[in-house]
Amino acid sequence: MxxxxxxxxxxxxxxxxxxxxALIIVLLLAGASIFAVAIGAFVVPPGQSEAFYLYHxxxxxxxxxxxxxxxxxxxxxxxxxxxFLLTLSLFACxxxxxxxTIQRAFGVRFRKTSEEIAVVALASxx
Numbered sequence: 001m002x003x004x005x006x007x008x009x010x011x012x013x014x015x016x017x018x019x020x021x022a023l024i025i026v027l028l029l030a031g032a033s034i035f036a037v038a039i040g041a042f043v044v045p046p047g048q049s050e051a052f053y054l055y056h057x058x059x060x061x062x063x064x065x066x067x068x069x070x071x072x073x074x075x076x077x078x079x080x081x082x083x084f085l086l087t088l089s090l091f092a093c094x095x096x097x098x099x100x101t102i103q104r105a106f107g108v109r110f111r112k113t114s115e116e117i118a119v120v121a122l123a124s125x126x
Contacts, residue, residue: 036073
C-alpha cells in the first residue's frame with residue numbers, strides 16, 4: 001500500500017485542520033443561533049411545558065418540532081453537533097500548526113529520523 005495515497009482518515013484530518021472549514025462551521029453556528037432566536041421569538045418560546053406546546057401547536061407540530069430540536073434549539077442535536085465539529089476542527093488546526101509555530105517562535109528543530117535521535121542520544125552521554 002502506498003503511504004502517499006490519501007486515505008479517508010488523512011482526508012478527514014486534513015479537512016478538520018482547514019481554517020476554511022472552521023470558518024464555515026463558525027458561520028453555520030452564527031446562522032443556527034440567529035435561527036434559534038427567531039424560532040424562540042416568533043414560533044415557539046423555548047423552555048415551556050409540553051402541555052403549552054400541545055395546546056398552541058397541536059400534537060403533530062409538537063412532535064415534529066421536538067424531533068428537530070426547535071423546542072430548545074441550543075440543546076438540540078444539530079446545535080451540539082456543530083459545536084462538536086468546531087471543537088474537533090480547532091483541535092486539528094492547533095495540532096497541525098503547532099510544530100511549525102514552535103519552530104518559528106523558538107528556533108526549535110524537531111528530530112525526524114532515528115539516526116538524528118541516535119546522534120542526540122550519543123551526544124548527551126558524553
